[in-house]
Amino acid sequence: MHITIILRVLGVLLMLFSLTLIPPILVSVLFADENHTAFWIAFLITFVTGLVMWFPVHNIRQDLRTRDGFLITALFWSVLGLFGSLPFIFANGLELSITDAVFESMSGLTTTGATVITGLDDLPKSILYYRQQLQWLGGIGIIVIAVAILPMLGIGGMQLYRAETPGPIKDSKLTPRITETAKVLFLIYSSLTICCGIAYWLAGMSAFDAICHAFSTVAIGGFSTHDASIGYFDSQAIMMICIIFMGISAVNFALHFFAWRERSPFYYFLDPELRFYFMCLCIGAAITIPYLYFSNTYNFTDSFLLGTFELTSILTTTGFGAADFTIWPTFLPFMLFLFAFMGGCAGSTGGGMKVIRVLLICKQGLREINRLIHPNAVIPIKLGKKSVSDRVVEAVWGFFAVYVMAFMVMFLLLLATGLDFITAFSAVGACINNLGPGMGDVAMHYGDINTPAKWILCFAMLLGRLEVFTLLVLMSPVFWRH
Template sequence: MHLSIICRILGILLMLFSFTMLPPIIVSLIYDDGQLAPFVDAFGLILFIGLLVWFPVRNKKEDLRVRDGFVITVLFWLVLSLSGSIPLYVSDNPSMSFVDAYFESLSGLTTTGATVITGIDDLPKSILWYRQQLQWLGGMGIIVLAVAILPMLGIGGMQLYRAETPGPVKDNKLTPRITETAKALWYIYLGLTTVCGIGYWLAGMTPFDAITHSFSTIAIGGFSTHDDSIGYFDSTAIELIAVVFMFLAGVNYALHFFSWRQRSIFVYLKDPEFQFYAFVVGGVSVITISVLIATETYEVSEAITSGLFEVVSIATTTGFATADFANWPLVLPFLLFVVAFIGGCAGSTGGGMKVIRVLLIYKQGLREVKRLIHPNAVIPVKLGRKPVPDRVIEAVWGFFSVYMFMFVFMLIILLATGLDQVTAWSAVGACINNLGPGLGDVAYHYGDLNSTAKWVLCFAMLLGRLEVFTLLLLFTPAFWRH
């Protein structure tokens, strides 16, 4: 373990993060909302701490090992969320306890979208901007952004990228150099954000709402500048734009990259993960719309738009709302919530277990059935025409097992704090899947939960964002042995 290089990188990353306080400062000056001091104080404090950590080890130059990469990734998310909570904690509007400020900050950075704040419409503009900005920065992972910058400072970044990037296969790179990979991802991310914001603006949003909602849409975050979320605008055009960009943001960014480079949409259509992703979203949408029409919950046109919007929002783990899906009839609330466990594609900004893992689990299940009939047959699991190595299948099953074990473990703790079963179950599911809205007492916000429950859910959000193993690895004795 190279403590000096870890401190050096953390210091640099903290100093970089301090400059994210500048946009809210500008917004506060423009709208004169009285929130200049919290952001100025946060900027100075984070910059000073980063400088304090970096300066003593500024000349240390050592190779970054895989183990160091995992430590830096986890530490930085912890430190980052703590730093991000400073403006929220210092501000008098909203007035927040430390646990609430940390919860809100971590929820934003992990793109969970679970909020403890009510009366969002009355918040200062700079605070509203800041919440949305946290999600946008967290959407692609601020580590990936740093990977594009750190090589210029003499620091390699492959280990960080491997620890941060989701999906069962970690070593795939879009371009030969990891720096170019990170830049390519951010160009696509920025491009989608820009087009989405323009679409919202043309559909009737104010420039402020269009920009801030494009942040949370492409980040698959779900924070909004209004208590009624996207439903505040009461616009079919805005809802359909949101559906398109939520769906696109849930797709593997590698596909976006190759589709753009090859100027062809057939890249998507040939990908097994995308096919399964579209099948799940499309199939659940048809079921949801059919039930809403059959039960006369809405008129046909409203059933189509509301049903499609909520399915895409929940399935991609965005968490935007135009309707109270928790009170929809029959099996719909449970169905939509379970779909969030699948989540977005690997390499996307979505949460959940990822489509590729669920697809591989399904194919492995089919293989086991066939083996019962033909015990001596060699039956490979394939994605498209390519066989998947058994080591990958084992890793996926290992991930699924640990994922569910941690889910049950945190569920038991929440039940022990006095929460009812529906609230506890959905709160853990919403946070570990980085979804946001749950059922029961957390259908609208998490502000009424006890402090112990909030800390457990903070752990769940971080666990989901770092895809379980990256975080749990630090709790194993073997990791710390020389």
């Protein structure tokens, strides 16, 4: 374990993060909301702390080991969540406690979208922009952005990329060098954001709202500048744009890269994970839309639009709202909520267990059924034309088991804090899947739940964002042995 190099990397990353506080300062000056002082204080604290960590060890040159990568990833997301809360603490008019400020910051960076703040329509523009920017940075992953800088410091970045990138297969690269990979990811991500923002603006949003909602849409975040979320705009065009970009952003970014590089959309059709993802969306829509219509909840047009929107928002773990799905009839709220456990595709900005893992679990289940009938048969699991090794399947089942156990433990802890069953169940599910809105007392916001519950849910957000093992591995005694 290289403590000095870990401090050096964290110091650099904190100083880089402090630079992201400059745009909110400019927004504050532009709209004259008098919160620029709060952002300047946060900037100075963050930059000076990073400088103090970096300067004593800045001449040390060592390569990162895998264990260093895990520790830096977990530490930086934790530290960044704390420093990201500073503007919320110092801002005029918010009056958030430290717990609430950390919760809001962690929710933004992990692209969860769970909020403790109400009255968004009356908040200063700089605070609204800052919340959206946090989600945008969290979506691409501040570590993936930073690995483009680390090689210039003499530090290899692949260890960080493996620890940060979601999905069961970590070793695939879009380009031979990790620096180029980070640049490609950033280019795709930025391009999608710009296209989404322009589409929102053309559909009737103000320039400010278009930029802010483009940030949270492509990040699969769900924060909004209005309490009514996307429903505030009361626009079918805006809802359709949101559906399209939520769906695109939940697709593996490697597919976007190869389709763009080869100038061919056929890469999308050949991917088994994407086909399964689209099939789940179609099945969900085939149940939701008719049920809303025949239960007389909405007319057919609203059933189609609102049903498709809420399904896409929840399945991709974005968390935008155009209607209150928690009051929909009978089983629909629970069915939609369970879709969030699958989440988006691996290598996307979506949360949840990832589509590829659910697909492999289904294939493994079918293989076990076939083995009961043909005990001596050799039945490989295939994704497309490629066989999946048993080691990968074992890893997926291990992930699933730990995911469920972590969920159960945090669910029981929330019940112990006094939350009711539905609130506790949905709060843990919404946070570990980085969804945001839950059911019960957390359907609209998390401001009314108790303080211990909020800290538990902060841990759940981190656990979901770092895909369980990256965080839990630090709790293993083996990790700390020489």
